[in-house]
Amino acid sequence: MLSSSPHIGHKVAVCGIFLSFLFASVVAAESADQNHGGMRVPHNNKLELREIVFVVQSQRNSFHVRQAEERRADLLKQVHGLTEKPPAVLLLHTLSDNEGDWSILPLLPYLSRSFGKNSSWIVFLEEETNVKMVTLLQVLARFSKNKEWFLGKPLHDEESTIIHHYAFAENPSIFKYPDFAAAWALSMPLVVRLANKVRDEPLKSDFTIDLKHEIALYIWDGGNGPHLTAVPELCTEPEGSPNAQYCATTLRKEPPLCEEPVKKEDIFVAVKTCRKFHSERVPVIKKTWEKDALFLEYYSDHAEPSIPTINLGVPNTERGHCGKTFAILQRFLSSAVPDTKWLVIVDDDTLISLPRLRVLLSCYERSAPVCLGERYGYGLSQGGYSYITGGGGMVFSREAVVRLLNSGCKCYSNDAPDDMVLGMCLNALGLPITHSPLFHQARPEDYSKDLLAHQVPISFHKHWNIDPVAVFNKWLRDDWRTNTSDEHNEKSKTEL
Template identity: 50%
Template sequence: MAAEVKLHRIVFRLSALVLALLVAASEPKDSGRTGPDVADDITRQQPGDLGNNNLGLQDVVFIIQSQRYSYHAKKAHQLRENIRQQAQDVQQDPPTVVVLHEEWRGRGAWTIFPFLPKISQSFGQKAAWVFFCEDDTAVKLLPLLDVLRKYDATKELFLGRALVDQEATIIHHFAFHEKPGSFSYPDFSAGWALSAPLLNRLAKRWSEESHQGEFTIDPKHEIAMYIYDSGNGVKLTDVPQFCAGPQIEDETSKCVTTFPSELPQCGDPVPQEKVFFAVKTCEKYHKDRVPVVQHTWGKQARHITYYSDKEDSTIPTVTTGVPNTERGHCGKAYAIMKQFHTYENLKKMDWLIIADDDTLLSVPRLLRVLSCYDPSDPIFLGERYGYGLTRGEDSGYAYITGGGGMVLSRAGVRTLMLSSCGCPADDSPDDMILGMCSEMTGVQVVHSQLFHQARPADYSTGYLSHQPPVSFHKHWNNDPYKVYNKYLLTDGEKYNHTEL
C-alpha cells in the first residue's frame, strides 16, 4: 500500500509539473545574447599564467559522459585510448581520462549535478580545466590544449559550443520566454569545459544546498541555468572551435572537437520481421491522428498494430480491455507488453516499439540504430529523462519518455513481465513506471539523442544540425506531414505532402 501511495504521489507531481510549466520562468537580469555569433566580453579574459603556454596536458581532466550499456561503454573506452595515444604520439604523458559511469556509479551520474562535489574533490586542486564530452565526440588533443590556453583558467569560466532556443519551449520550462535567444547553453556533443575555480565553487554551493528537484529533462540546459544562477553566476562562453555537425571545409581545420552527423554503423539494419510497432490511440483520435501515422511512417512498418479503447475495422484497431485514460496510459502499455510476451505470433519479434498516435518516426533509421543493440540484453531505449536523480547519488530513476517512442528488447519485456513490478493504476504514467520498474529489475535504460519527446521547434537548430533524427512528437502548432517530410523522410522513401 505504501508503494502505491508513493506512486500516486508521482502521478500527482507529474500533473503539477505540467501546470507549472505553463507559468513562464523568470527573466535573466542580464539578457545579452551569448550565441555563436556574439562575443561574450564578460567571460572572455586575457590569458593568465595557466591561460597561456604554461598549460599542459596534465592540467586538463577529461570526463567522458558514458553509459553503462556495452555498446556505449566500448565507445567510451575507445575514445579514452585515442586520447592517450595522441599524447604518446607526441611523447607526452597522457592526461587523466575518466569514464563517467565507471568512476561514479550512482544512478544520477549522467545529470552531473550530484557528482560535482566528487569531481571537485578529485580534480579541483590538481587540474586547471575539466573537459566533458560524449562517447562519440572526437578530440584533437593538442589543438584543444591550444584553444584552452586562450582562456584564463584562474577565472570562473564556462566554455562550450553555444546553443540557443528557437522559441520558448516546454522542455526548458519556457525559460526566457520573451527572448529565448538571449540565453545560451552548451552542446554536450561538441564538448564543454569548466575552469577549476568555477567547478570548486559550484561543488561547494551544491553541497550546501538542499535539492528537491524532481525532473531531469535536458541536462545541458539545466546545468547552464544552474551555473547562470539567475544572473548572479557565469554565462556560457561560446568557443567556435568546439564543433558538432556538418562543417564547411575551411572551418573543419579549425575544429578541435567534432561529432558525427551520420547514423551509427553496426552492420545491417535489423530486419523488419523482427520489429513490432504498437501505437497507442483512442476513439477520439481515430480520424485525425491515426491517418497521419498511416500515411507517413506507418507505411514503412511491416508489423504494426493500433491499440485503442474501441474496435474500428476501418483502421483496424485492437482493444486491450483497458479503458481510455486522460493522463497516463500504464494499463494500456502493460497490456501491449503482455501480448508481446505471450502471443505466439509475436514471439519471433526481437523488438517492441510503443509509440503515441502523435509520434512521428523514421522506421529505416530506427532499424539502423537497433543494429547496435542486442535484443537478448534487457534494454529500454529512447530519449532519457529522470525523476528524483538530483536528490542524491542513488536516489530516483531514469526513464524513456513516451512521446519520442519507447523501445524495449525482447529480454527487456521478459524481465519486466516476470517481475512483480507493474502499474499501480491504469492512468499511471507508463514511461515513468517502466523506468522505475527497469531500475528495480536490472533493465538498462539507454539514451539516444536521436529520439525526441517534443517538436523540432522545441530544439535548438544547432542541436538538430548534427542529427539524423529517429523521432519527434506532437501535432500541436505544426503540420506533422511537413515535419515528417523535412526531418524524417529518408532517401529510400517517396512520399508526397498531403494537407491535414
C-alpha cells in the same frame, strides 16, 4: 575502430620532439597584448596537458561502452610519448553506481575532491566527439585557469518551449546553453564552487528533462554565476570537412552502421490511441510511417475494424496510460502477435522513422535487456531513477520485456504515468535506460536549429500547431543507407 599509425622513421621522431615541446609549453600569450576574440590573454597562463581531466559521458550499454573506450583510447593515443603524465580520461558510467551521475551535477563533488588540487579544467565530451588534443590545449590556454569559466558551443531557443519550462519566454534567444556534442568545459575554480553548492543546497528541480539547458541554468544561477562563453573551436562540423580545419572538436561524418539494419520482421510496433483520435491522428500515421512497419497494431478503447484498432479491455484515461502499456507488454510476449526481437511503443501523435531506427538498432545486442529512447530523470540527486519519455518512442528488446514482466512489476493505477512506472521497475531490476538524442519528446520547433543541424533524428512528438505530415517529410524521410541496404539485399536475393 582505431587504425594503427604507419611507421615513418626519422620524421616521426623529429615531429614527436616538436610536439613534446608544444605540449609542455603551450601558453596563452605570444605577448601580453595578444587578443583572442576580444579577450585579453594572461601573459603567464601556462597550461600543461596533465591539468586537463576528460569525462566521456558514457553509458552502461555494451555498444556505448565500446564507443567510450574507443574515445578514451584515441585521446591517449594522441598524447602517447609526448608527455610524462597524460591527462586523466574518465568514463562516466564507471565512476560510481549512482544512477544520477549522468546528470553531471551529483558528480561534481567527486570531481572536485579527486582533481581539485592538481587539475585546471574538466572537459566533458560525448562518445562520438572527436578531439584534436593540440588545438584544444591551445584553446583552453587562452582562458585564465584561476577564474570561473564555462565554455562551449552555444545553443539557444528560437521560441519558448515546454522542454525548457518556457524559460525566458519574453526573449528565449538571450540564454545560451552548450551543445554537448561539441564538448564543454568547466574551469576548476567553478567546479569547486559548484561542488560545494551541490553538497550544501538540495537541487530544486525534481525532473531532469534537457540536461544541457538545466546545467547552464544551474551554473548561471539567476545571474550570480557565469554565462556560457562561446568558443568557436568547439565545433560539430563533420570530421575532415573544410569547415573543420580550425576546430578542436568535430563529429563523425554520419551515424554508425554497426551491422546490416535490423530486419522489418524483427520489429513489432504498438501504437497507443483512443476513440476520439481515430479520425484525427491515425490518418497521419497511415500517410507517413505506417508503411515502414511490417508488424503494427493500434490499441484503443474502441475496436474499429476500418483501421483496425484492438481493444485490450483497458479503459481509456486522459493521462498516464499505464494500464494500456502493460497490457501491450503482455500481448507482445503472447502468441497473439508475431515472435519478434524488438518492441516499439509510440503514441498516436508520434512521428518516427522506422528505417533509421533499424539502422540504430544494428548497434545493440538483441539478446540483451535493451531499453532505448530519450532519457529523462526523476529525483536523480536524491536516489531517484531514469525513464524513457514515452512520446518520443520506447524501444525494448524481448529480453527486457521478459525480465520486466517476470519481476512482478505492475501499475498502481491505469492512469499512472507509464514511462515513469517502467523507469521505477527497470531501476529496481538494475536494467539501465539507454539514451539516444535522436528520439525527441517534442516538435522540431522546440529544439535549437543548431542542435538538429547535426542530427539524423529518429522521432518527434506532438501535432500541436504544426502540419505533422510536412514535419515528417522534412525531418524523417527514410535515410539513404537503409534504402540502399534494402535494395542491395533484394538484388542479392534475385541474383541468387
